[in-house]
Amino acid sequence: MSISNFLRKRLVNIALVIAGVLILIQFIRPGISHPPVTGDIQAPPDVARILHASCYDCHSNETKLKWFDKIAPASWLVAGHIRDGREALNFSNWDSLSAGDRKANLFLSVNQVMFGTMPLPSYTAFHGDARLTEKDINILKTYVGGLAPVKISDTSRIAVAQQQFSKWAAGALPSVEEVQPAPNGIPYIHDYRDWQIVNISDRFDNGTMRVILGNDVAIEAINKHQTNPWPNGAIFAKVAWEQLTDSSLVANTGELKQVEFMIKDDKKYASTAGWGWARWKGNDLKPYGKTLTFTQECVNCHQPMKDNDFVFTPTMADADRPDKVVSGVQQQLITSVIDNKKQTHTVLLGNGIAVQHARSGAAGAYPAGSVLTLATWSQQEDAHWFGAKIPAHLQTVETVKVGAATTYESYQAPSWKQLPAADHSDRINYITHLKASVIFN
Numbered sequence: 001m002s003i004s005n006f007l008r009k010r011l012v013n014i015a016l017v018i019a020g021v022l023i024l025i026q027f028i029r030p031g032i033s034h035p036p037v038t039g040d041i042q043a044p045p046d047v048a049r050i051l052h053a054s055c056y057d058c059h060s061n062e063t064k065l066k067w068f069d070k071i072a073p074a075s076w077l078v079a080g081h082i083r084d085g086r087e088a089l090n091f092s093n094w095d096s097l098s099a100g101d102r103k104a105n106l107f108l109s110v111n112q113v114m115f116g117t118m119p120l121p122s123y124t125a126f127h128g129d130a131r132l133t134e135k136d137i138n139i140l141k142t143y144v145g146g147l148a149p150v151k152i153s154d155t156s157r158i159a160v161a162q163q164q165f166s167k168w169a170a171g172a173l174p175s176v177e178e179v180q181p182a183p184n185g186i187p188y189i190h191d192y193r194d195w196q197i198v199n200i201s202d203r204f205d206n207g208t209m210r211v212i213l214g215n216d217v218a219i220e221a222i223n224k225h226q227t228n229p230w231p232n233g234a235i236f237a238k239v240a241w242e243q244l245t246d247s248s249l250v251a252n253t254g255e256l257k258q259v260e261f262m263i264k265d266d267k268k269y270a271s272t273a274g275w276g277w278a279r280w281k282g283n284d285l286k287p288y289g290k291t292l293t294f295t296q297e298c299v300n301c302h303q304p305m306k307d308n309d310f311v312f313t314p315t316m317a318d319a320d321r322p323d324k325v326v327s328g329v330q331q332q333l334i335t336s337v338i339d340n341k342k343q344t345h346t347v348l349l350g351n352g353i354a355v356q357h358a359r360s361g362a363a364g365a366y367p368a369g370s371v372l373t374l375a376t377w378s379q380q381e382d383a384h385w386f387g388a389k390i391p392a393h394l395q396t397v398e399t400v401k402v403g404a405a406t407t408y409e410s411y412q413a414p415s416w417k418q419l420p421a422a423d424h425s426d427r428i429n430y431i432t433h434l435k436a437s438v439i440f441n
Contacts, residue, residue, distance in 0.1 A: 039095025205387025
């Protein structure tokens, strides 16, 4: 037998074996159930059309398989995607979700579409009709964005925030003597509240406002413009409060909801994208997550930012940092305010004397030696998260110094020259009467 005939026979035998295996595995059918629809999402026709075309095969009980989806081993992958998809979000059980969870899932879904992570690229490669056009994405953004209008806070939420503040100022909160570590062993970090501000965020998608604080390592990296990647030892504390919005559509910080940390160590946390993740919620600072797997949830959420070292919030440009444009600016956080009409976000900072007084909840004027700085930025849409606004440009920096006589200074972009002296008693009164945000130690 010649070598060519031998090889030809060998190839035929291999092909027959492969064909036989393919035939046999067709009998191994993964179970894809079709439970009844208990409560479908009620959306406008154009939105429903997009959801059905791009989402429902994996995220509903109304899966419609094409002929090639039923051929093993592809059918096994398809079944896994459907199982995972329904577990993450199932539009057929929409009635089982709270209003807040429905809104949160829709905002997350739009962001995943914008990031290109959903629908799965491996799915759209064979299901071209599931690809979303720019028009489709804009339709979804308009619909989902309309689910988060600015609302005036009711008296019950104001009462909850006031009760939390009173207990905190009296030293009764947090309500635990010793904060338990996160499930991955990361301990709660005390004294983060005196770190410097990295950035701020208006999360109108869930009605919270956030301040991102950084430790000395993080701030040094920002000053040196060495933030991608962030150096080992950099830590962020992301603090979130409910927004309390008054009739003028000005939002102040309400109830403290949570604090979460990102700790950079590319060796220790190599399995979780180089970051240690931890979060504590509520008045008892209960660690988030039941098992170690919660960290994968964090990594998955931040995965679209892998080219930014998994960090969503960008640092401010030097021209938009109060400490870079005006000398003597204070660094410690007192509170944060959003003006929805003016589209501005303001932060009140103070020196140690001012911060101690503000956080004590004590009545009366700030003591002598207090220095307060009020910085105000215009807002812009967050390019990294649909449902959030971040600072665009720093507009004004105001400083109040309390002594034998209380003085006021005001600086305005772009020149940052001190404005002429005038009667600013109204501004002094406003700044010195802003209430401190609850921020646990």
